[in-house]
Amino acid sequence: MYSSSHAAIGTTLVAGGFIAGGTGGLIVGAAVAVVSHLFVDYLGEEPYGDLTTSAIWELIPMLIFAASALLSGYPMVFLVGWLAGNLMDIIDKKLYLAMFLKNVDPWYFFHKGKPKIKLDLATTKMYAFMSCIVYVTTAIIMKGYA
Numbered sequence: 001m002y003s004s005s006h007a008a009i010g011t012t013l014v015a016g017g018f019i020a021g022g023t024g025g026l027i028v029g030a031a032v033a034v035v036s037h038l039f040v041d042y043l044g045e046e047p048y049g050d051l052t053t054s055a056i057w058e059l060i061p062m063l064i065f066a067a068s069a070l071l072s073g074y075p076m077v078f079l080v081g082w083l084a085g086n087l088m089d090i091i092d093k094k095l096y097l098a099m100f101l102k103n104v105d106p107w108y109f110f111h112k113g114k115p116k117i118k119l120d121l122a123t124t125k126m127y128a129f130m131s132c133i134v135y136v137t138t139a140i141i142m143k144g145y146a
């Protein structure tokens, strides 16, 4: 699944942990967020298509994520959520550099199985859109928590 969905699940878990138990809760939330990656990857995304379309559907959620993180008052909670939710992709995709480095070893540690549910393009885009709603909602909740 794309990073926007992993970020939404990861940030929700980390923020929930932080609200429930402070720094300790944040750590527990981050651990659960790392494991959540395996389950979110049961959903197989449909590629967005050409580079421009991909850039739009990757970049806009990323910008909304960054804005939500800043407006929440807890940007570190969002950052930890993004990192924890995406950690398995960061490791397996070699810090996302693999797409630029053609000769990188294709060996994957966390991505050995295939997705169980194949999404169509409209559903893949709907997940990106829903992720943005989750970012904003989490920011509002965190703002109220302050």
Ligand SMILES: [Zn+2]
Pocket (backbone or CB within 6 Å): 001, 037, 041, 088, 089, 111
């Ligand atoms: Zn993955």
